[in-house]
Amino acid sequence: MAGDRPANGGPGEGTPFGWLYGKGRSDDEQPQDGAEVTERIPVQPRPDGYRPPEPTAVRPAVTPPRPPAPAPTPAPTPAPGPPPGRSGDGFWSRRLRRPRFYIRTVLLVILLFVVYTVAVPFVTWSSSDQVAFEPDGSRPAEQDGTTYLLVGSDSRADLSAEERRRLTTGNPASELTDTIMLLHTGDGPNVLLSIPRDTVTDSGAYGVTKINAAYARGGVPLLTQIIEDETGIRVDKYVEIGLGGVADVVDAVGGIEVNAKERLNDKFAGINIKKGRQTLDGAQALGYSRSRKFSQFGDLERVRRQREVVAAIGDKVLSPWTVLNPVRWWKLNKAVPRFFVFGEGTSKVDASRWALSMSRVQLTCTMPVTDTSANFWDLDRAGPLFEAIIEDRTDDITKNQCTGNGIAR
Structure with a gap:
């Protein structure tokens, strides 16, 4: 029964898990500094005259510089569109932007006028007696x-x-x-x-x-x-x-x-x-x-x-x-x-x-x-x-x- 078990026994004896916490150990086995065995970090034995090395400064990781970002390309200025209500892609709109179209039109009008001026007397006078x-x-x-x-x-x-x-x-x-x-x-x-x-x-x-x-x-x-x-x-x-x-x-x-x-x-x-x-x-x-x-x-x-x-x-x-x-x-x-x-x-x-x-x-x-x-x-x-x-x-x-x-x- 549990009440009849030794207080500091090993496994299966005394208080449950007492062995884990040092219960029932001799005084020689107890830590001198008053700390529980389980509370101390084991220390590796050092040879005589050993001195720990000076701490080395940790060099921070150097991140290579990033290349500068390219300057943003300005958006092209849109060409002025045709007046409201007119199509800028029509045949006449494209023609009118060409100076040669004006020159040819003027020359054609002049030619027609000259032909008319010369032809009228020939047409009307042809019936003269x-x-x-x-x-x-x-x-x-x-x-x-x-x-x-x-x-x-x-x-x-x-x-x-x-x-x-x-x-x-x-x-x-x-x-x-x-x-x-x-x-x-x-x-x-x-x-x-x-x-x-x-x-x-x-x-x-x-x-x-x-x-x-x-x-x-x-x-x-x-x-x-x-x-x-x-x-x-x-x-x-x-x-x-x-x-x-x-x-x-x-x-x-x-x-x-x-x-x-x-x-x-x-x-x-x-x-x-x-x-x-x-x-x-x-x-x-x-x-x-x-x-x-x-x-x-x-x-x-x-x-x-x-x-x-x-x-x-x-x-x-x-x-x-x-x-x-x-x-x-x-x-x-x-x-x-x-x-x-x-x-x-x-x-x-x-x-x-x-x-x-x-x-x-x-x-x-x-x-x-x-x-x-x-x-x-x-x-x-x-x-x-x-x-x-x-x-x-x-x-x-x-x-x-x-x-x-x-x-x-």
Whole structure:
């Protein structure tokens, strides 16, 4: 039993596990320092003179330095995108970023404009009528330069009743040429010479009559023959302008500016304007170039105004705005085939040269006459004038030979 066991026996004796704690040991076996045997650390015996080594300092572990971290790469700045509502990846967006696209576009527009400007006269003038103008029989020999016979016909055949009322043209059966001019171009200044309608000439089989009647009696060839016989100047080209042509061309270029030397109130010509500088529309310009009954110089003043109208039209035709305005350019050339007639053999290039020459006239003259009736020419002054044109020496024409109304200075 447990109470009968020795207190400090070994295993199986005394108090359970007493042997583990030194119970029952002799005094020699007890630790001298009072500690339990189990509480002491056994010490290995040391040889005599042994000294423990000095403690060695523990060198701390050295960690190799880390390479520096690479600098962060900045994020690329995004390209500005297209405006809201537009696609930046579209075809036109890519094209518009290329300067060559702009250059090619501008060149294409310029090319199309040039083609249009050149093509319009060729298209519209292709329907213009051509008439025979060269007379039979002997004619002056070929001469230097080019001389055009310009005729303003008062024919109303192509005008409607409404147009005749608007332009105050009167009798639709009239076939007179109240406007007769010679335009000479060559090495010298261009000369525009008016021949008064009342000039008395020999019409051959038709007898002695006023020159404006030749057109009605023998047509253009008879008129050409009379002028060549009387002046010795060879006519190279022929251009005829109807009454409506003047009005249409003036309206097409937006009106013309004239400087009226006197007040004109002529109900027969349909004109009522004040004296001085002013802008005329087509109907007014036609009346301005036709009126002759209420002027001191009669027909001589009328032919001066005709040349003024021609020069004003030329200035407008060659103005940049007329050429650059497609609508105005079309209207101007559209008026040509209806009211303009050219002589046989006149090409479109010839017609263009004539139009250009009309805008570059340096000398404007009325045929030298003896008096205001303008029935007879002053041959003393007219002779040298004819010779200068025949020989293409227009630089030699004097102011006394070339006057505005044909009267000697």
